[in-house]
Amino acid sequence: MKRLALAPHRLYFFLGAIAVLILFSWWWLHLQSGRNLAVPLHALLMPLGVFPLFILGFTFTAGPKWLAVDEPPHNFLLHGGTYFGGLVLVLIASSLELPPLRMSGFALTLAAWCAVTLRWARLVIHSQVKDKRHPQALLLAMGGGVLAIFSALLWSAGLSDAWIAARQLAFFAFLLPVFLTVCHRMLPFFSSNVIKPYTMWRPYWLLGSWIAACWGLAIAGILGAHVIEAMIATLLSFSFANTSWRWGLFRSLQNRLLAMLHLSFAWLAIVFALQAASAFGAQIGSAMVHALALGFMGTMLVGFVSRVSFGHSGRPLQVNNLLWAIYLCLHLAALLRVAASVTTIPYMMNLSASVWLLLLLSWVGLMLPIYIKARADGQAG
Numbered sequence: 001m002k003r004l005a006l007a008p009h010r011l012y013f014f015l016g017a018i019a020v021l022i023l024f025s026w027w028w029l030h031l032q033s034g035r036n037l038a039v040p041l042h043a044l045l046m047p048l049g050v051f052p053l054f055i056l057g058f059t060f061t062a063g064p065k066w067l068a069v070d071e072p073p074h075n076f077l078l079h080g081g082t083y084f085g086g087l088v089l090v091l092i093a094s095s096l097e098l099p100p101l102r103m104s105g106f107a108l109t110l111a112a113w114c115a116v117t118l119r120w121a122r123l124v125i126h127s128q129v130k131d132k133r134h135p136q137a138l139l140l141a142m143g144g145g146v147l148a149i150f151s152a153l154l155w156s157a158g159l160s161d162a163w164i165a166a167r168q169l170a171f172f173a174f175l176l177p178v179f180l181t182v183c184h185r186m187l188p189f190f191s192s193n194v195i196k197p198y199t200m201w202r203p204y205w206l207l208g209s210w211i212a213a214c215w216g217l218a219i220a221g222i223l224g225a226h227v228i229e230a231m232i233a234t235l236l237s238f239s240f241a242n243t244s245w246r247w248g249l250f251r252s253l254q255n256r257l258l259a260m261l262h263l264s265f266a267w268l269a270i271v272f273a274l275q276a277a278s279a280f281g282a283q284i285g286s287a288m289v290h291a292l293a294l295g296f297m298g299t300m301l302v303g304f305v306s307r308v309s310f311g312h313s314g315r316p317l318q319v320n321n322l323l324w325a326i327y328l329c330l331h332l333a334a335l336l337r338v339a340a341s342v343t344t345i346p347y348m349m350n351l352s353a354s355v356w357l358l359l360l361l362s363w364v365g366l367m368l369p370i371y372i373k374a375r376a377d378g379q380a381g
Contacts, residue, residue: 012060014368017367023050050301079119082109227279233279260327314375326366
């Protein structure tokens with residue numbers, strides 16, 4: 001276990017994987033219990049619990065290279081442990097119905113996230129590279145994370161109106177901008193290494209328009225401005241469909257590891273078509289948010305984390321049949337959850353949760369040994 005202290009991605013990915021198992025198991029058990037579902041807590045704790053630790057693992061592994069800075073990995077054990085501890089405390093406090101303790105859990109996660117955001121800001125400021133637009137976009141998104149967790153803390157303190165702000169900010173000011181920034185930088189780059197011939201297309205105006213649209217959706221959702229929300233979502237759906245095609249979705253299928261990223265990105269056109277439909281008045285329940293969280297973010301997480309884990313452990317960048325099957329089945333499970341929202345058939349939600357838990361148990365079982373073992377190539381890190 002001491003190898004977790006060797007590199008930031010080892011600790012953050014390890015804790016992230018454990019958090020995934022805890023949170024999905026908690027929700028699955030909650031569904032089986034027959035009690036009233038803790039939907040408001042679920043809607044905040046899943047996005048704020050599943051993704052941020054993995055984001056930190058990627059940011060503080062790839063980020064210093066983007067910025068050309070030599071950053072010693074100090075305090076990542078403290079920050080990762082504090083964020084993870086806050087999540088666990090929220091779950092325990094919620095199960096025991098102890099609101100003050102739940103507030104303490106959110107306060108811990110907020111303190112940890114503020115610390116890592118300030119650390120990233122220092123790296124961005126001190127870097128001498130000319131092009132900092134991707135790192136700056138990540139910093140803006142991390143600032144959105146501060147606002148989202150702070151809003152969750154206010155909701156936990158009894159301010160019920162803060163719940164919608166926390167949810168909108170978590171998805172559209174924090175998580176989605178992070179995912180889009182990384183995709184904008186990395187998908188064309190990875191594709192150019194595999195697909196020949198390939199024209200790299202990633203204009204910065206495109207990333208800027210995506211991030212502006214995300215903040216527009218966050219604000220429109222908080223204010224209940226459904227017409228504006230529908231218009232932005234419609235434009236985003238067309239933009240993502242066009243980008244997916246231009247980035248080489250179909251040509252990516254020749255390489256499994258690359259296809260995992262492109263197939264996940266393709267969900268975005270569906271996600272925002274669903275959001276536009278919902279904003280225009282279609283009765284589709286939570287179909288959009290589950291398409292976003294599970295279809296896009298969940299499958300993209302598996303694709304990116306698997307790739308980074310293989311590359312930084314000295315393993316071949318190859319996807320075996322088991323990982324490929326897990327990944328494809330996650331898409332089917334996401335479709336099942338979206339269908340459950342549209343049809344409101346109760347057993348479908350339970351079935352989807354069971355399939356997701358089983359698949360994630362299998363994936364985590366593949367990943368965890370990587371973080372606690374020495375690199376396969378004998379190198380340090």
